[in-house]
Amino acid sequence: MRPEDKHRRATIHDVARTARVSAATVSKVLRGVKTVRADNAERVRKAVSELHYRMDPLASGLRGEQRRIIGTVVPDLESPFFGKLVTELESLAEAAGYHMIVASSRESEAREADLAARMNDWRVAGCVLVPVRSERGPGAEKLLDFGMTAVLVDRVSADERFDTVSADNHEASASVADFLIGQQGHKHILLHGATRISKAIRNRLAGFGDRARAIDPGVVIDELLSDDPLETQRAAIRYYFDGQADGHRPTAIFSLSQHSTLLVLSEIRRMGLRIPEDVALVGFDDADWMQTTWPSITAVAQPVSAIAERALTALLARVEGDHTGFPVQYLETCALLIRQSAGQTKTERPRWSGRSG
Amino acid sequence: MRPEDKHRRATIHDVARTARVSAATVSKVLRGVKTVRADNAERVRKAVSELHYRMDPLASGLRGEQRRIIGTVVPDLESPFFGKLVTELESLAEAAGYHMIVASSRESEAREADLAARMNDWRVAGCVLVPVRSERGPGAEKLLDFGMTAVLVDRVSADERFDTVSADNHEASASVADFLIGQQGHKHILLHGATRISKAIRNRLAGFGDRARAIDPGVVIDELLSDDPLETQRAAIRYYFDGQADGHRPTAIFSLSQHSTLLVLSEIRRMGLRIPEDVALVGFDDADWMQTTWPSITAVAQPVSAIAERALTALLARVEGDHTGFPVQYLETCALLIRQSAGQTKTERPRWSGRSG
DNA sequence: CTTGCAGAATAAACCGATTTATCTTCGGAT
């Protein structure tokens, strides 16, 4: 008898031997199959704990078509948004008895396709993909080729091949238009975005534009969109403001991404403009620092938890059940957090306007 | 012949049949073993590309003691620091021909131990562990029990069981003392940290204190350390400042973590103190927003890339080579980024700042 | 006292690779 050799791990056969049953019976007990006599099941459980047996999740899935693994691919892991998304997904997957493997495409579509293929290599049961650009990228293409079941998240619109889940970028941006134009009466607004190619950004753009024109056809909307390097973008902002005669300067800015918000904020400060007196600022995507910086930044907060939960629920439904139903587009509603940089009344300003928590 | 069935993937045997060699030969070709006749190798490669064959990484490692997988466990995935660390680790692991699986212990030591066990289940070749608290946590204990080869990162000091890699917290904090006391001449400094239990924080504390006393034995150092809930900590800061007579107020604050910096900054602003005129601020751990907020925050930047590279290099050295040498402690040097909140001359000052001063 | 049958148990096949031990080949030395 040698299961106690050095560092050799106990296998299902060791357990079987100890419990004096067959490996098949052990397997049944472990997976909760009911056709096992009570005394045998008990002996198996005892042996398992005696030998500290733990199943090898890889060998376990080897025989079947798919393993109890969910693959997740995100464009990056350095932004808190995806970090939080991944954390919640993993938590949900674990609760459902799945392992999760995570990979970052590092904003590269080529790598995205690569990772999709790799998820296929791992025989994952399903895949959560946050595409670099949109649902029509090489990643989704590969998933389709391989016949994998998958859910596309965040940078997507409706798709006829996969379920999609994202924040309701269109509606959230529209409500920013409501707020800035309808409520605050701004007549001239600058939209700033770092990139044109991401689907989410395009939806934010469209959502704001549509509603803005519906509320006030006379509103002037300028757009400053580019994927140039940082310094070029900074220069572009200054150039834009220099070109505006004082009376024709925009009175509000809607920045379409967190990165964009930071950039705009930085340049506004450098130009010596006051927020919100000279120009109001609303950013899409909230961050910790936005409620602490002065002035605190009004921002659209994305419902990360809701997105994660919807994505995994939809995926598991496809994996474990109906594999054929029509693809669904899920849109989760965002919240507009009104702070000092736009809209918050600044009457109470004794020491510093309180309640930043 | 049915490799073209539906969605059945080609296996090594399909390739072998197509190339009219044995599976063993295919395996050799794929792993670059030289003892294969050129024409056979060629036919194998042709078959591989014809059938779009891709090896199953799980089945591949099944037979050996360990698989070409590196496991990584971090306390959370929502902070950019760990996000970046994981990204770099994955990139390096991939370059070395390893897969990487990532998991977040969500700041729980119980879960940390759990994940260590799970990494063992996966038969990873090695494990990078960022412990929740220190190298003497339950995670490291489990790694040791299982006889896994591992490297401990970030929240660690020297250890006699594992290689450790971290920023040189002690030295970096000492250089903050050099800067604030030696160079700027501060006589009364507040240290603020969110937690006492993390090893990194303790090293920062000690590093600052040791150097500070060495430079100027008369310097007054107050410490405000707690793990209380957010609002309690905020109150503690206000209480501390209220208790200080105007002349005895600290003239500089050194916040020991990013979270801490945000908290301190928020409360300083709420109290209406000016930075750096009334109080200077230096934070440990840099973040994007710190260079954009006003005043921009002087901060210690951790060498993430260097840490990642060192960690993976050390781990692979243990995995592939010497498994017996003495554990090494690697300390990577940080950079002090001097900005407006402490030390930087403020020639160009945005005009809207004049309001309160 | 058979027979039938359902519930349990298990031996053996299987998954897709690697590794080992065995078997061919073939060229060169005796």
Next chain:
DNA sequence: ATCCGAAGATAAATCGGTTTATTCTGCAAG
């Protein structure tokens, strides 16, 4: 012509589970 050894190829064992097909129970019905 014979023998030997090295290079190359391969059948078969192996890894740790799951699944299938078969066997074994025990008990009720005929």
